[in-house]
Amino acid sequence: xxxxxxxxxxxxxxxxxxxxxxxxxxxxxxxxxxxxxxxxxxxxxxxxxxxxxxxxxxxxxxxxxxxxxxxxxxxxxxxxxxxxxxxx
Numbered sequence: 003x004x005x006x007x008x009x010x011x012x013x014x015x016x017x018x019x020x021x022x023x024x025x026x027x028x029x030x031x032x033x034x035x036x037x038x039x040x041x042x043x044x045x046x047x048x049x050x051x052x053x054x055x056x057x058x059x060x061x062x063x064x065x066x067x068x069x070x071x072x073x074x075x076x077x078x079x080x081x082x083x084x085x086x087x088x089x090x
Contacts, residue, residue, distance in 0.1 A: 004072065006056055009036035013060040021055040022046070032058070049076035 008015055015032035020041045028043035041056070052074055057067040 003040055003042045004054070004056065004070075005038060005040050006068075007036075007038050008032065008058045010060045010064070011035065013062040013064065015058060016061045017059045019057040019059075021057065022052060046074050048074045050074065 004020060006018070008018065014035055015037075018030050018032055018039060018041055019026055020028040020043055022045075027045045028041050030039065030041045032039060046052070050073075051071050053069055054072050055067050055069050057065055059065045
């Protein structure tokens, strides 16, 4: 879970995106003009510092982002990774 503060005095907030290694890991719908928000993802690699990006968009289409380093502790329980195999 990542907590962040977002504010826009001109337009109501719309969406936040959590991106790691150029991949979208989570998104959350926002509302209001300023607030503390949370975004969660099951898709992470525990055990090292990682550079994450949070993008926030308002209802006018303006998009801003910030980069932060997160220390994802080893031993956290991530979601299972599904897999399948085909045979003939």
